[in-house]
Amino acid sequence: MNYSIMPHNANFIPPVQKPTPNFLKEVGEQGIRDLLTRLYSCLDKSPIRPIFPAKDTQEMMEAAQISADFFIQICGGPQYFNQNRGMPQMRGRHAPFAITAEARLHWLTCFEEALKPLEKEISEESLQSFWNYINVFSIMMINTQG
Numbered sequence: 001m002n003y004s005i006m007p008h009n010a011n012f013i014p015p016v017q018k019p020t021p022n023f024l025k026e027v028g029e030q031g032i033r034d035l036l037t038r039l040y041s042c043l044d045k046s047p048i049r050p051i052f053p054a055k056d057t058q059e060m061m062e063a064a065q066i067s068a069d070f071f072i073q074i075c076g077g078p079q080y081f082n083q084n085r086g087m088p089q090m091r092g093r094h095a096p097f098a099i100t101a102e103a104r105l106h107w108l109t110c111f112e113e114a115l116k117p118l119e120k121e122i123s124e125e126s127l128q129s130f131w132n133y134i135n136v137f138s139i140m141m142i143n144t145q146g
């Protein structure tokens with residue numbers, strides 16, 4: 001697995017490619033929900049915790065499941081996010097939160113930690129495809145300098 005992080009100021013940002021549908025087939029919906037629970041547990045203890053409006057760990061876990069709805073959908077599953085929250089418009093939804101290049105690094109570092117347990121459960125190809133997606137797409141969430 002290659003968890004390298006693409007520089008946010010790269011001259012060329014490759015087009016975002018959705019994760020392979022095999023990722024969802026191999027991990028399953030519950031696996032994606034568990035993945036997002038691990039991500040938000042890590043974010044809850046991370047230096048970027050103050051960016052998140054959740055007032056306690058329970059609210060972080062609720063936010064994790066909203067995000068899981070999105071990731072299940074983007075991985076080719078049911079349109080839970082559209083049904084519950086409307087169109088994704090991720091850049092717009094992140095606009096109220098100051099996301100710096102450094103915040104992205106913390107976010108991706110937590111995601112790497114959350115993905116590690118899947119290494120022994122699913123194919124490297126699927127895992128790499130998921131990482132490539134968040135690696136590139138996260139560049140577009142940066143909205144604040146410094």
Ligand code: HEM
Nearest residue numbers: 051052054063067070085093097099103104107137138141
């Ligand atoms: C670059 C680093 C990122 C940071 C620091 C970040 C941070 C945040 C924050 C602060 C929220 C608001 C949580 C809340 O309202 O409780 C949020 C929501 C969300 N983020 Fe991110 N995010 C990042 C990248 C991404 C990426 C790349 C994706 C998708 C591929 C994503 C998907 C989501 C989703 C689905 C939500 C929920 C939106 C909703 O409440 O309707 N985030 N994120």
